[in-house]
Structures are given as structure tokens and as C-alpha cells.
Amino acid sequence: MLTCDTYHIPTSLPEALEMLNRYANNDVRILAGATDTLPWARQGRAGDVTGDHNVENIVDVSRVPELNGYEVKAGRVRMGSNLVFQNFLEDDTLSLHLPNMRYCAIWFADDQIRRQATLAGNLANASPAADGTPPMVALNGEVELASLAGKEIIRRQVPVTEFITGPGKTTLADNELITAVNCDSARGYGGSFEKVGQRRSLVISVACATCCVKVSGDGRRFEEIRLALGGIGPVPIRLDDAENLLRGSDVTYAAISRAAKLAPNRVASRSRRDYREDVIQGFAERAIINALADCGHNIKEKTEELAHV
Numbered sequence: 001m002l003t004c005d006t007y008h009i010p011t012s013l014p015e016a017l018e019m020l021n022r023y024a025n026n027d028v029r030i031l032a033g034a035t036d037t038l039p040w041a042r043q044g045r046a047g048d049v050t051g052d053h054n055v056e057n058i059v060d061v062s063r064v065p066e067l068n069g070y071e072v073k074a075g076r077v078r079m080g081s082n083l084v085f086q087n088f089l090e091d092d093t094l095s096l097h098l099p100n101m102r103y104c105a106i107w108f109a110d111d112q113i114r115r116q117a118t119l120a121g122n123l124a125n126a127s128p129a130a131d132g133t134p135p136m137v138a139l140n141g142e143v144e145l146a147s148l149a150g151k152e153i154i155r156r157q158v159p160v161t162e163f164i165t166g167p168g169k170t171t172l173a174d175n176e177l178i179t180a181v182n183c184d185s186a187r188g189y190g191g192s193f194e195k196v197g198q199r200r201s202l203v204i205s206v207a208c209a210t211c212c213v214k215v216s217g218d219g220r221r222f223e224e225i226r227l228a229l230g231g232i233g234p235v236p237i238r239l240d241d242a243e244n245l246l247r248g249s250d251v252t253y254a255a256i257s258r259a260a261k262l263a264p265n266r267v268a269s270r271s272r273r274d275y276r277e278d279v280i281q282g283f284a285e286r287a288i289i290n291a292l293a294d295c296g297h298n299i300k301e302k303t304e305e306l307a308h309v
């Protein structure tokens with residue numbers, strides 16, 4: 001179980017940041033939904049529940065109002081760090097702007113966990129198998145970090161691709177808090193999220209793929225495409241080579257298949273490498289096809305160049 005000497009519940013951002021400054025040199029842990037922290041404290045996800053872990057100071061940020069809500073502005077979505085995965089299923093505006101996150105949330109855990117689990121916590125945990133990271137990489141996601149210098153709040157933006165540096169590793173400083181996650185709005189795109197694991201729900205990904213796609217007005221060409229993979233290496237990756245191949249090309253099964261063939265080259269995992277290489281091509285292909293279907297371009301049953309004639 002998780003025990004601590006002091007459980008702090010700040011009710012404003014300056015108060016939370018001041019606590020981090022005060023305890024930065026001691027044992028301090030930020031807590032949001034606790035869905036990673038509790039299994040961690042139990043020394044093994046859903047495994048050994050007998051171990052104890054004591055932390056000197058826990059700073060529970062779930063009651064900090066500045067971290068709530070979201071805003072869509074100038075083509076970007078700013079999500080407060082307390083936003084939970086269930087919001088991507090229940091909030092129509094978020095679904096409209098982040099069509100891949102709707103599908104990501106469907107695959108993510110169950111109702112109970114989704115109502116607790118924050119996107120920010122998912123990024124901070126930096127698991128190679130995390131479901132929230134590839135969609136943010138696909139949408140040029142950035143984490144907004146804040147710290148306190150004297151009485152002034154200092155903020156910096158770090159791209160998700162630079163924030164996560166390896167399994168369980170980020171560039172978050174001891175006295176910093178994630179205050180928001182920002183990403184491109186994909187309004188007008190079709191979205192998808194595909195995940196392979198041992199079973200459908202409550203499963204941590206072996207690998208996952210996400211796509212957002214926009215097709216030209218006449219439905220013949222890929223106008224814009226975002227494609228990212230997770231679980232195939234220490235950090236999530238953007239499939240920019242496949243994107244470049246498809247951008248501007250005809251919407252055909254042949255083009256999709258050619259682009260998806262580039263995906264296995266990017267597998268960097270050492271464990272179950274052959275398996276990952278085998279599944280990832282079909283997976284990237286399915287992510288593109290399903291994102292197209294999501295915006296009304298169903299080419300699943302059609303073949304080759306006949307797709308959109």
C-alpha cells in the first residue's frame with residue numbers, strides 16, 4: 001500500500017508550486033488520479049499487492065482549479081492537466097477537435113479508471129506502452145510546465161517528443177508541475193486508435209497506432225495525415241516518412257499499403273521484436289483505413305485505384 005508522512009491538498013497553483021519548492025530536496029511525489037501511483041506503490045501493476053511504499057510528502061493536485069478544463073484557441077487545444085480520459089468520450093467539443101482521442105479513450109482501461117486517469121499523468125509516467133502519448137505526438141503535443149521563482153510563476157512549453165526521453169524518464173524538474181497539455185486541433189479530420197494487447201479491455205498495450213486524416217474536397221487525395229506509433233521502442237514515434245508519402249497522394253489502398261510498409265523499419269523494442277515488426281505494418285494500415293472511415297471514406301471493402309472513383 002501507499003503510505004506517506006504528510007498528504008498535502010493544495011487548492012491553488014501557487015500553493016502547489018510553493019510546496020514543490022519547499023519539498024524538492026526531500027521525498028515528494030505529485031499525485032493526480034493515482035492510477036499509476038497506487039500500482040507502483042504496490043510494487044507491480046495488478047501483481048504483488050503486499051509491498052508497502054512510504055513517501056514523505058504527497059502533493060495531490062486534483063483540487064487545484066487552475067488545472068481544470070480545456071480551451072480551444074487558434075487551432076490548438078489547451079487541456080488542463082487534471083483532464084481525465086473519460087472527458088474524451090463524453091465531451092462533444094473534445095471529440096470534434098481530437099477525433100483520435102475519442103478512440104484512444106474507448107480502448108483505455110474501464111469507466112472507473114478513465115474517470116480518474118489524467119492525460120498529464122499518462123505522459124508524466126512515460127511508459128512506452130502508454131496509450132495517451134502517440135495521439136499527442138501525432139498532434140504536435142506539448143506539455144506546459146510551471147515552477148515558482150519567488151512569487152512569479154515561470155512557464156515553459158516542451159514538445160511531448162522532447163519531454164519523454166525514455167521508459168519512465170521525462171525532463172520534468174523536481175519543482176515543476178505539468179499545468180496543461182497543448183496540441184493541434186484536428187477538427188475536420190477522421191481519427192483512429194488501434195491497440196494490440198493480451199485482451200480488449202484493461203490491457204496495457206503491446207503496441208498502438210493512431211491516425212488523423214483529412215481528405216480533399218473531391219475525396220480523391222490525402223490532404224493532411226498524422227500517424228504515430230507507441231510500444232515499439234522506448235518512446236512514441238511519429239511516422240513522418242509514411243505521412244510524407246501519403247500527403248497529396250491519391251486515396252487508394254495501394255498508397256496506404258506502401259506507406260504502412262515503412263512502419264516495421266521503426267521498431268526499436270528489444271523485447272518481442274519479431275512479433276512487433278509483424279503486427280505493426282497491418283496495424284498502421286488499419287489505423288489509416290479506420291481514420292478514413294471515420295470521416296466517411298470507406299475503402300475497407302474496395303480495392304486498389306477503384307477506391308474513390
Ligand SMILES: Cc1cc2nc3c(=O)[nH]c(=O)nc-3n(C[C@H](O)[C@H](O)[C@H](O)COP(=O)(O)OP(=O)(O)OC[C@H]3O[C@@H](n4cnc5c(N)ncnc54)[C@H](O)[C@@H]3O)c2cc1C
Pocket residue numbers: 029030031032033034035036037038039061081107108109110113116117118119120121122123124125129130131132172176177178179202203204205
Ligand atoms: C486497471 C488499470 C488499467 C489501466 N489501463 C491503461 C490503459 O489501457 N492505457 C494506458 O495508457 N494506461 C493505463 N493505465 C495506467 C494509468 O491509468 C495511466 O497512466 C494514467 O493516465 C495516469 O494518470 P493519473 O492521473 O492516474 O496519474 P498518477 O498515478 O496520479 O501519476 C502518475 C505519474 O504522473 C505524475 N503526475 C501526475 N500529474 C502530474 C502533474 N500535473 N504534473 C507533474 N507530474 C504529474 C505523478 O507524479 C506520477 O509520477 C491503467 C491503470 C490501471 C490501474
